[in-house]
Amino acid sequence: MKHVIGILITAVSLFYVNALYSAEYALHGIVDIRASRVDSANQSYLDGGQGKFALADGQHLAVAQAGAQLAVEWDNGLSAHGVINGFYSADDNALGFTEAYLKYRGLPNSAGYRVQSRLGIFYPEISLENNAYAWASKDTLNSSMINSWIGEEIRVLGSEFKVTRLGRMNNDAFDLSLSASAFVNNDPAGALLAWHGWTSSSRQTLWTEKQPLPWFPARGAGGALEGQAAQSDPFLEIDHKVGYHLRAEWLLPGKGEVSFGYYNNRATPYKVVNGQYGWQTQFYHLAAKWRLMKGLTLTAQYLNGNTLMQSELKQDIVNNDYASGFVSLSYQWQAKRWQKKHSTTLRLEDFSVTDNDNTLGDNNNEDGHAVTLNHSYRLAKQWFFSAEVNYIDSHRPARDYTHQSIDLVEKKLQLAVRYFY
Amino acid sequence: MDIFLNSKTFILALSLLFTALAQASTCNKVAAEKKQLMCLQVSVHSHTDKALSGMVVYLEPLDGQVLTKNTNTLTIAQHNKSFEPYLSVSQINQQVNFENQDDITHHIYSAGSDNKFSFKIRAGKTSANLLFEKPGEIAMGCNIHDWMSGYLLLLNTPYFAKTNAQGFADFAVSEQGSYRVVVWHPQMQAANNRMVLTKQLTSNDKVSFTLDKAMQAIPKQESDDDFDFLSDY
Numbered sequence: 001m002k003h004v005i006g007i008l009i010t011a012v013s014l015f016y017v018n019a020l021y022s023a024e025y026a027l028h029g030i031v032d033i034r035a036s037r038v039d040s041a042n043q044s045y046l047d048g049g050q051g052k053f054a055l056a057d058g059q060h061l062a063v064a065q066a067g068a069q070l071a072v073e074w075d076n077g078l079s080a081h082g083v084i085n086g087f088y089s090a091d092d093n094a095l096g097f098t099e100a101y102l103k104y105r106g107l108p109n110s111a112g113y114r115v116q117s118r119l120g121i122f123y124p125e126i127s128l129e130n131n132a133y134a135w136a137s138k139d140t141l142n143s144s145m146i147n148s149w150i151g152e153e154i155r156v157l158g159s160e161f162k163v164t165r166l167g168r169m170n171n172d173a174f175d176l177s178l179s180a181s182a183f184v185n186n187d188p189a190g191a192l193l194a195w196h197g198w199t200s201s202s203r204q205t206l207w208t209e210k211q212p213l214p215w216f217p218a219r220g221a222g223g224a225l226e227g228q229a230a231q232s233d234p235f236l237e238i239d240h241k242v243g244y245h246l247r248a249e250w251l252l253p254g255k256g257e258v259s260f261g262y263y264n265n266r267a268t269p270y271k272v273v274n275g276q277y278g279w280q281t282q283f284y285h286l287a288a289k290w291r292l293m294k295g296l297t298l299t300a301q302y303l304n305g306n307t308l309m310q311s312e313l314k315q316d317i318v319n320n321d322y323a324s325g326f327v328s329l330s331y332q333w334q335a336k337r338w339q340k341k342h343s344t345t346l347r348l349e350d351f352s353v354t355d356n357d358n359t360l361g362d363n364n365n366e367d368g369h370a371v372t373l374n375h376s377y378r379l380a381k382q383w384f385f386s387a388e389v390n391y392i393d394s395h396r397p398a399r400d401y402t403h404q405s406i407d408l409v410e411k412k413l414q415l416a417v418r419y420f421y
Numbered sequence: 422m423d424i425f426l427n428s429k430t431f432i433l434a435l436s437l438l439f440t441a442l443a444q445a446s447t448c449n450k451v452a453a454e455k456k457q458l459m460c461l462q463v464s465v466h467s468h469t470d471k472a473l474s475g476m477v478v479y480l481e482p483l484d485g486q487v488l489t490k491n492t493n494t495l496t497i498a499q500h501n502k503s504f505e506p507y508l509s510v511s512q513i514n515q516q517v518n519f520e521n522q523d524d525i526t527h528h529i530y531s532a533g534s535d536n537k538f539s540f541k542i543r544a545g546k547t548s549a550n551l552l553f554e555k556p557g558e559i560a561m562g563c564n565i566h567d568w569m570s571g572y573l574l575l576l577n578t579p580y581f582a583k584t585n586a587q588g589f590a591d592f593a594v595s596e597q598g599s600y601r602v603v604v605w606h607p608q609m610q611a612a613n614n615r616m617v618l619t620k621q622l623t624s625n626d627k628v629s630f631t632l633d634k635a636m637q638a639i640p641k642q643e644s645d646d647d648f649d650f651l652s653d654y
Contacts, residue, residue, distance in 0.1 A: 024541075132653050135652065138646075255645075
């Protein structure tokens with residue numbers, strides 16, 4: 001809360017500064033309304049169940065996202081950004097901030113180097129999919145499992161410093177970027193991934209929002225996780241230790257980009273405050289995007305890491321390795337004029353969690369794969385109509401704790417109207 | 422077969438001759454129309470002898486000839502998130518306007534030059550009355566759209582042109598004397614991206630340039646992602 005007040009004070013003072021310098025305001029966003037038919041568990045992960053979609057088994061009409069981003073930009077390269085997102089369905093009702101930060105983007109110097117920096121609450125640069133307004137996914141309705149997780153548990157309060165070397169000014173065809181962030185308030189990240197596994201949705205956790213955990217025996221009386229709160233609060237600072245994120249990107253204009261990054265929240269795994277544990281979570285991520293031919297783009301991401309949470313006596317309670325990767329192909333139809341309004345995306349995913357600890361009543365193992373097929377049609381400049389099929393086949397022993405099948409195939413068919421403004 | 426080949430060669434030669442004559446006559450016409458003394462026709466060809474269009478050609482007086490000042494206004498447009506034209510040329514102290522024809526803001530800057538500038542230009546607006554005092558070439562970029570790339574060449578002469586589709590640039594010249602004839606293009610693989618020769622001008626004349634090496638690819642001013650609702654710059 002202290003941080004939020006700080007940001008508000010900064011925002012207000014910036015509005016006064018605004019009186020002195022000319023500023024430009026930009027308001028953009030998305031409204032995404034969906035009708036879905038879901039074949040899954042009776043309780044979605046978002047509702048404290050084991051279902052891998054944000055919606056439970058059945059038919060739904062939902063506001064999958066109502067997002068708005070406001071930017072105030074000054075001529076000196078400084079800008080202030082606030083992103084609000086709302087989600088509404090039968091089991092879910094939330095509205096609040098997802099990001100709020102100040103950004104500075106300098107001009108390239110005579111050697112072709114540009115400095116950019118962000119300060120505040122923001123997503124570390126990881127997702128290649130969620131680059132539309134308000135962190136919406138551009139080519140599919142449900143984000144990949146990697147980016148669904150980023151949206152759920154990875155958010156930082158910190159500062160990011162990025163240097164870009166522009167190839168154009170150095171007689172090179174490519175641009176290079178290096179960035180480093182130092183952050184706090186992401187210590188419980190990893191808890192939700194351990195306890196409900198990988199998921200697929202377009203839901204983002206709001207800043208200060210808590211998400212429920214599924215039931216498993218270790219949470220019961222006398223269990224190793226008796227002291228764990230019923231809801232995880234992923235954006236907390238528990239031990240006052242600063243985490244970091246590093247990223248390098250190679251970009252070939254007109255062709256594509258390749259990036260590599262490493263995240264480590266440096267949380268103390270045996271510290272617990274109000275039932276929220278520190279989870280020492282670290283992972284590396286690889287990403288590539290390549291334009292194979294006109295209209296055809298290949299996007300791929302891979303993430304691999306480890307998370308550790310211990311008792312106050314420093315015994316491992318949860319020690320997991322996790323990995324997920326996807327490859328997607330997007331085609332913008334353009335052989336004929338009318339086809340330009342159509343795009344098709346096919347995404348294949350693989351995911352796993354490996355449980356390395358011996359805690360009774362808390363099996364976190366998981367293994368599975370997923371397929372997504374999306375077709376979108378641009379009705380008018382700002383209106384898109386999308387149809388998407390999601391298929392997830394997973395093996396997850398923890399489902400047995402609530403008497404569900406360990407091996408489960410989940411399916412979702414969704415029709416969406418998306419409006420960008 | 423021989424006759425056919427010969428007649429074909431003959432027709433080709435004839436047509437080349439006619440083109441050359443037609444070009445020469447346009448050059449003379451240009452001089453006559455502008456009531457100038459003489460015409461210099463410059464032609465530029467690639468290393469494989471193909472006509473090169475869009476090459477900047479300029480003449481610099483070497484004998485202290487006093488030349489008129491170019492008083493035209495140069496407009497550099499930002500259109501479809503690209504600089505149009507890619508290459509702009511102006512005489513120093515000539516008025517330069519930047520015209521944003523897009524519905525978004527651009528942040529134009531000069532990359533490493535004696536004529537340093539940077540400004541934001543809002544949708545549909547024109548930044549007018551820019552004057553550049555120093556000769557030189559300015560590589561321009563947009564700090565919001567990194568793929569945008571354009572050049573402004575500032576010269577201390579009113580004699581500049583770009584070659585046409587046939588590779589010709591015509592100059593109606595008023596003062597006799599010695600001139601430095603320069604061909605410039607940022608993608609020309611030569612020292613300072615230029616070819617230079619000196620020409621004594623007393624009457625209608627012609628010079629031709631043939632590049633030693635292939636031109637480098639002109640950068641495509643195109644976004645990697647043309648989705649209209651991207652969040653970041």
